[in-house]
Amino acid sequence: MIDLGRLRALHAVASYKTVLAAGEALHCTPSAVSQQLAKLERETGTTLVEKDGRGLRLTEAGRLLAQHAERVMATVDEAEAALAAHRDTVVGRLTVVAFATACRALLPWALHKLAAEHPQLSTGLIEANPHEGLEALHRGHVDLAVLDDWPEVALRYPPGIAHVELGWDVADLIVPSGHATAGTTTLAQLGSERWISAKAGDICHEWLVRVLPGVQPDFHVGEFETQLTLIAAGLGVAIIPRLARPPQLPTGVRIVAINPAPRRRVVVAWREAAAARPAIKAAERALRESWDQASAARASRTVNAPA
Amino acid sequence: MIDLGRLRALHAVASYKTVLAAGEALHCTPSAVSQQLAKLERETGTTLVEKDGRGLRLTEAGRLLAQHAERVMATVDEAEAALAAHRDTVVGRLTVVAFATACRALLPWALHKLAAEHPQLSTGLIEANPHEGLEALHRGHVDLAVLDDWPEVALRYPPGIAHVELGWDVADLIVPSGHATAGTTTLAQLGSERWISAKAGDICHEWLVRVLPGVQPDFHVGEFETQLTLIAAGLGVAIIPRLARPPQLPTGVRIVAINPAPRRRVVVAWREAAAARPAIKAAERALRESWDQASAARASRTVNAPA
DNA sequence: CCGAGGATGTAGGGTCGCTACATGATTGAC
DNA sequence: GTCAATCATGTAGCGACCCTACATCCTCGG
Numbered sequence: 001m002i003d004l005g006r007l008r009a010l011h012a013v014a015s016y017k018t019v020l021a022a023g024e025a026l027h028c029t030p031s032a033v034s035q036q037l038a039k040l041e042r043e044t045g046t047t048l049v050e051k052d053g054r055g056l057r058l059t060e061a062g063r064l065l066a067q068h069a070e071r072v073m074a075t076v077d078e079a080e081a082a083l084a085a086h087r088d089t090v091v092g093r094l095t096v097v098a099f100a101t102a103c104r105a106l107l108p109w110a111l112h113k114l115a116a117e118h119p120q121l122s123t124g125l126i127e128a129n130p131h132e133g134l135e136a137l138h139r140g141h142v143d144l145a146v147l148d149d150w151p152e153v154a155l156r157y158p159p160g161i162a163h164v165e166l167g168w169d170v171a172d173l174i175v176p177s178g179h180a181t182a183g184t185t186t187l188a189q190l191g192s193e194r195w196i197s198a199k200a201g202d203i204c205h206e207w208l209v210r211v212l213p214g215v216q217p218d219f220h221v222g223e224f225e226t227q228l229t230l231i232a233a234g235l236g237v238a239i240i241p242r243l244a245r246p247p248q249l250p251t252g253v254r255i256v257a258i259n260p261a262p263r264r265r266v267v268v269a270w271r272e273a274a275a276a277r278p279a280i281k282a283a284e285r286a287l288r289e290s291w292d293q294a295s296a297a298r299a300s301r302t303v304n305a306p307a
Numbered sequence: 308m309i310d311l312g313r314l315r316a317l318h319a320v321a322s323y324k325t326v327l328a329a330g331e332a333l334h335c336t337p338s339a340v341s342q343q344l345a346k347l348e349r350e351t352g353t354t355l356v357e358k359d360g361r362g363l364r365l366t367e368a369g370r371l372l373a374q375h376a377e378r379v380m381a382t383v384d385e386a387e388a389a390l391a392a393h394r395d396t397v398v399g400r401l402t403v404v405a406f407a408t409a410c411r412a413l414l415p416w417a418l419h420k421l422a423a424e425h426p427q428l429s430t431g432l433i434e435a436n437p438h439e440g441l442e443a444l445h446r447g448h449v450d451l452a453v454l455d456d457w458p459e460v461a462l463r464y465p466p467g468i469a470h471v472e473l474g475w476d477v478a479d480l481i482v483p484s485g486h487a488t489a490g491t492t493t494l495a496q497l498g499s500e501r502w503i504s505a506k507a508g509d510i511c512h513e514w515l516v517r518v519l520p521g522v523q524p525d526f527h528v529g530e531f532e533t534q535l536t537l538i539a540a541g542l543g544v545a546i547i548p549r550l551a552r553p554p555q556l557p558t559g560v561r562i563v564a565i566n567p568a569p570r571r572r573v574v575v576a577w578r579e580a581a582a583a584r585p586a587i588k589a590a591e592r593a594l595r596e597s598w599d600q601a602s603a604a605r606a607s608r609t610v611n612a613p614a
Numbered sequence: 615c616c617g618a619g620g621a622t623g624t625a626g627g628g629t630c631g632c633t634a635c636a637t638g639a640t641t642g643a644c
Numbered sequence: 645g646t647c648a649a650t651c652a653t654g655t656a657g658c659g660a661c662c663c664t665a666c667a668t669c670c671t672c673g674g
Binding site for chain 1: 309310351357358376380385389390394578581583
């Protein structure tokens, strides 16, 4: 395979007519250019230049190869330009993993915005709990992870994974309307309730049994909406994060604030190796906007129609 | 400018999926491939590969650059192929310098044949005496020289110039029909003739004054046909090479053989540096055929209509 | 839990390419 | 005609680079 440096030397000589000028253009001595040409001739087994007075002249073969050298160099330039453009462009495929509530409350808007602003970006979404999400991210199966991180069962971020906090999601106790509880309570007072919780293995369930040792939930359902239905039926109580709470609570349930409020951090994480990728940054921005928007919507609901 | 070896490494990894296999394909160790990739990443400031389990996986940017690498390598291959084809093809421009008689007697047929057999070759012809021709060849103004080389004023071939003999061209004395000379003579007997010769500086003139010291030609004309006309007018005698003799001698002149016959070597010369060029070889072959044809034509004329 | 398989660091040696200088060749000017 | 300027090209030496060998780390499968 012909060496690129030699082609550059030949092309420079073809352009500047003299080894001296070519050397200046290539920022080296004429001797270096001459040696490159000699090696190119040896390697190709072709005479490329001929003496012409005190200068030199390209042979037919030399001109031919110089033309091709120009094409090669142009192709290399295209490659560099494409790479540089890629560096500044939101392109390619971006797969996001997110916990269930985020999939419903944050991702639709964020992914829609990404698609609208960056038509060259194709996106994908996978629902998974934070542990699975972090694993998938670490293994490179996904490019971005949206995780809920309960302080009491804090996630461990492997080295090479960067993460930032979108914000805190507070959780409240939801009880049947007729339940005998004040407007505010503490976790310690809740030991004897009948509990509705997520499925075993889910981080919300882990969290519950961690903060209320000894509690054995009787109902295990994955979706918070289903939990609310069960609560409305008077079967028990549950702790439901506000992000997961539907805009309109079903009738028959009541919100009880817990003090101190249980809360989870919502974070977005990516591989540090991919941190510079514009698609990653754009997605993080979109998620943050989506978060702010969801927070604002909750705030306005609280003002207009206090829970 | 991106290094070609690094692009080859990236492309091999893209093709073979693993650094190990890429190393085998490139006939080097996986460590070398890995280092090339690392350097390519450093030089481009882009992440090109990511870990994937115990193997690795190309990033978007890596795939992009690998595609361009394929194009670059294809372009380089084209250059090599074009050069290889050029090595075996009669193409380009071939300029020939020849002495006057050769321009008339050899070159038309030879150049016509070259053009017919090699449409991609464009030719040129310059008339010049052997000294000028050798100079032009040496300086690279022409690619091929057809020279007449009189042993008595032998040419000096500079180093780097190769030459082969086409054949010997014998010269005869041409005298007016009524001239008092036998059918054969010697140079020594011709000291007192009135001489018709080429212009001063021409090699034929140089040759004449060299072999007949003291002779001072009275007539100096460049073309042998004109010399024949002068001879027919009874103004003097001349020595005319057979190659220059027209098929039909004008009336009023007679051929006298000289013993030993004066003769000149007709040679074709080229720069050794260009010896491998197919166009040179083809032209030399064409000239030799042209020479043989001219010799055969003279021979048949001699048989059918003895001079 | 351990072994196989794969990537990637580190040290060392060999090659390659460049620089500086000298040489050869050619041109143009005085 | 001679001399100086210009240009290409050899040679020696030095530095950079690249590759190999070996060790290490990580991951996957039993």
